[in-house]
Amino acid sequence: xxxxxxxxxxxxxxxxxxxxxxxxxxxxxxxxxxxxxxxxxxxxxxxxxxxxxxxxxxxxxxxxxxxxxxxxxxxxxxxxxxxxxxxxxxxxxxxxxxxxxxxxxxxxxxxxxxxxxxxxxxxxxxxxxxxxxxxxxxxxxxxxxxxxxxxxxxxxxxxxxxxxxxxxxxxxxxxxxxxxxxxxxxxxxxxxxxxxxxxxxxxxxxxxxxxxxxxxxxxxxxxxxxxxxxxxxxxxxxxxxxxxxxxxxxxxxxxxxxxxxxxxxxxxxxxxxxxxxxxxxxxxxxxxxxxxxxxxxxxxxxxxxxxxxxxxxxxxxxxxxxxxxxxxxxxxxxxxxxxxxxxxxxxxx
Amino acid sequence: xxxxxxxxxxxxxxxxxxxxxxxxxxxxxxxxxxxxxxxxxxxxxxxxxxxxxxxxxxxxxxxxxxxxxxxxxxxxxxxxxxxxxxxxxxxxxxxxxxxxxxxxxxxxxxxxxxxxxxxxxxxxxxxxxxxxxxxxxxxxxxxxxxxxxxxxxxxxxxxxxxxxxxxxxxxxxxxxxxxxxxxxxxxxxxxxxxxxxxxxxxxxxxxxxxxxxxxxxxxxxxxxxxxxxxxxxxxxxxxxxxxxxxxxxxxxxxxxxxxxxxxxxxxxxxxxxxxxxxxx
Ligand SMILES: Nc1ncnc2c1ncn2[C@@H]1O[C@H](COP(=O)(O)OP(=O)(O)OP(=O)(O)O)[C@@H](O)[C@H]1O
Ligand SMILES: [Mg+2]
Numbered sequence: 001x002x003x004x005x006x007x008x009x010x011x012x013x014x015x016x017x018x019x020x021x022x023x024x025x026x027x028x029x030x031x032x033x034x035x036x037x038x039x040x041x042x043x044x045x046x047x048x049x050x051x052x053x054x055x056x057x058x059x060x061x062x063x064x065x066x067x068x069x070x071x072x073x074x075x076x077x078x079x080x081x082x083x084x085x086x087x088x089x090x091x092x093x094x095x096x097x098x099x100x101x102x103x104x105x106x107x108x109x110x111x112x113x114x115x116x117x118x119x120x121x122x123x124x125x126x127x128x129x130x131x132x133x134x135x136x137x138x139x140x141x142x143x144x145x146x147x148x149x150x151x152x153x154x155x156x157x158x159x160x161x162x163x164x165x166x167x168x169x170x171x172x173x174x175x176x177x178x179x180x181x182x183x184x185x186x187x188x189x190x191x192x193x194x195x196x197x198x199x200x201x202x203x204x205x206x207x208x209x210x211x212x213x214x215x216x217x218x219x220x221x222x223x224x225x226x227x228x229x230x231x232x233x234x235x236x237x238x239x240x241x242x243x244x245x246x247x248x249x250x251x252x253x254x255x256x257x258x259x260x261x262x263x264x265x266x267x268x269x270x271x272x273x274x275x276x277x278x279x280x281x282x283x284x285x286x287x288x289x290x291x292x293x294x295x296x297x298x299x300x301x302x303x304x305x306x307x308x309x310x311x312x313x314x315x316x317x318x319x320x321x322x323x324x325x326x327x328x329x330x331x332x333x334x335x336x337x338x339x340x341x342x343x344x345x346x347x348x349x
Numbered sequence: 350x351x352x353x354x355x356x357x358x359x360x361x362x363x364x365x366x367x368x369x370x371x372x373x374x375x376x377x378x379x380x381x382x383x384x385x386x387x388x389x390x391x392x393x394x395x396x397x398x399x400x401x402x403x404x405x406x407x408x409x410x411x412x413x414x415x416x417x418x419x420x421x422x423x424x425x426x427x428x429x430x431x432x433x434x435x436x437x438x439x440x441x442x443x444x445x446x447x448x449x450x451x452x453x454x455x456x457x458x459x460x461x462x463x464x465x466x467x468x469x470x471x472x473x474x475x476x477x478x479x480x481x482x483x484x485x486x487x488x489x490x491x492x493x494x495x496x497x498x499x500x501x502x503x504x505x506x507x508x509x510x511x512x513x514x515x516x517x518x519x520x521x522x523x524x525x526x527x528x529x530x531x532x533x534x535x536x537x538x539x540x541x542x543x544x545x546x547x548x549x550x551x552x553x554x555x556x557x558x559x560x561x562x563x564x565x566x567x568x569x570x571x572x573x574x575x576x577x578x579x580x581x582x583x584x585x586x587x588x589x590x591x592x593x594x595x596x597x598x599x600x601x602x603x604x605x606x607x608x609x610x611x612x613x614x615x616x617x618x619x620x621x622x623x624x625x626x627x628x629x
Contacts (some may be wrong), residue, residue, distance in 0.1 A: 054523075054527055055526070055527075056523050056526075056527075075526075076523070076526040076527055077526045077527070077528075077529050077530055077531055077535075078529075081527075082527055082528065083523075083524070083527045085520055085523070085524060085527075087520055089518065089520035089521055089523065089524035090524075091521060091524070091525075091539060092521075092543070093539075093542045093543055102525070102528050102530075102538075103528035103529050106528065106529045106530055106534060107529065150528070151527075151528075154528065154529070
């Protein structure tokens with residue numbers, strides 16, 4: 001990727017709500033035209049972070065700079081930032097057209113230009129012909145798309161989106177994911193996108209920021225986040241994982257389940273205790289004597305594209321995603337390639 | 350358990366205390382004593398008399414005074430409601446309590462209090478005299494009546510508007526600011542339009558008692574035939590012509606219903622959804 005200019009720099013950002021620390025020293029740099037996703041469980045502070053960027057909350061400590069300028073001094077209505085709110089926040093006394101035109105009206109854009117842009121926005125969110133509809137007559141998904149159109153029409157430098165696809169069904173959701181990504185690339189707008197859906201984060205983002213309890217757990221591109229989780233929390237939150245305790249006898253070797261495996265990790269102390277992460281789709285079921293270690297098939301669930309097979313190795317359970325089924329109770333071998341073994345610092349029991 | 354049944358005592362109560370007296374008034378307005386004692390005959394004479402120029406003039410005068418009081422209440426009440434809604438939550442309930450407190454005192458007493466303030470030798474003139482300002486004769490004027498009404502009915506304007514402003518979703522205010530609206534624009538384009546239902550309720554709740562009031566014009570207006578309410582009261586208590594009084598009362602009611610109905614036309618909520626429209 002091209003070297004981009006930093007657009008927003010966040011340093012040691014802290015936010016307290018009457019004694020409760022919700023954001024604990026966030027450090028983050030967001031670049032121009034980057035698609036950044038804030039990913040984390042409910043209550044981890046995603047909305048709070050967005051609200052500070054939007055100007056609806058003041059930080060308790062730390063600084064936020066936008067193109068080098070201290071953002072906290074600029075009131076919300078003067079920021080070149082627009083928000084798609086988690087609860088849509090459409091104006092109930094205005095129809096669809098007037099909702100979308102709201103920002104342009106304030107900028108005194110001529111009526112003909114407003115009309116043209118609103119119509120273009122409506123077809124972008126696939127709601128042509130909805131101009132005169134009242135907000136209350138729209139479904140949740142339609143309201144969400146109007147909210148996106150209302151924010152995008154202003155062509156902000158940064159668009160903040162707080163779970164904008166939450167109310168959509170799977171098919172529309174995937175369509176909108178694609179559309180949003182296209183718009184972002186085409187319009188050259190920086191997107192800061194909040195979700196707690198890891199799949200959405202992986203498919204859309206340039207950069208994923210994993211948050212938990214007001215702290216950044218990991219920041220990186222989707223592939224790195226998926227393949228090289230920093231810690232147990234990230235490994236568990238991003239997709240399913242088998243996390244097994246092990247030790248590193250030396251660089252490029254890791255021991256677990258009574259065996260020593262080749263791996264691609266280095267830089268740990270000798271015999272350091274570590275967590276070993278293996279994704280379910282990286283485990284292969286092989287005949288018993290070909291496996292690196294063996295176990296007994298405990299259950300098999302058909303999941304559409306794959307079978308989810310639970311294999312008991314001793315008293316530890318491994319999740320395996322395989323295209324072929326296995327018979328329950330049979331003894332099987334498990335195999336994993338060195339590059340699919342991910343070692344991370346031991347996170348405690 | 351059928352909760353509908355729980356409302357029966359209430360329905361009975363309403364019938365006895367509201368419906369029956371109304372029917373009696375209606376009945377009184379369309380009959381007159383017959384040739385024999387204790388007989389009655391149908392007659393529209395009371396209505397014809399009520400609709401003559403003099404009485405219509407009183408109705409019109411009452412309307413103008415009620416309108417002026419309502420307008421004054423709105424002009425004072427909206428900013429007051431806005432101001433209260435901006436206070437911290439604790440202060441808000443305290444101010445609301447202060448606002449309600451005078452309502453626990455009988456309206457008669459409150460009007461007497463104003464009499465002592467406004468009268469020739471009253472508090473106001475003493476204060477004016479203290480500063481060497483000329484004496485004002487305010488009692489027994491239209492101004493005094495309007496003042497009394499504003500004082501008595503202002504809470505009915507403030508409370509619904511205050512509630513409507515509070516109900517405006519904070520997210521909508523954020524959204525307006527996000528889209529570039531300054532605080533002033535946010536008020537004009539979002540908060541004010543969304544508080545219109547409260548304004549409508551407030552206007553209705555001030556206009557109705559103002560239009561039919563008779564205690565306030567009696568005490569502060571000097572008991573002339575100032576307002577339709579006094580005229581009706583007089584028919585019942587002084588002249589003893591219940592039939593004509595009833596016809597005037599029906600006329601007043603028709604006028605008020607018409608006003609309320611016109612008012613409702615301005616309510617954006619009842620316009621599109623149909624709910625809240627008075628069904629006549
Ligand atoms: N105005 C506020 N006053 C007090 N506490 C607040 C306020 N806003 C947020 N919080 C608290 O801050 C924490 C983080 O809230 P936030 O809304 O940022 O979570 P989130 O990550 O967006 O969650 P979700 O995925 O459920 O939307 C929560 O514990 C919440 O209760
Ligand atoms: Mg949130």
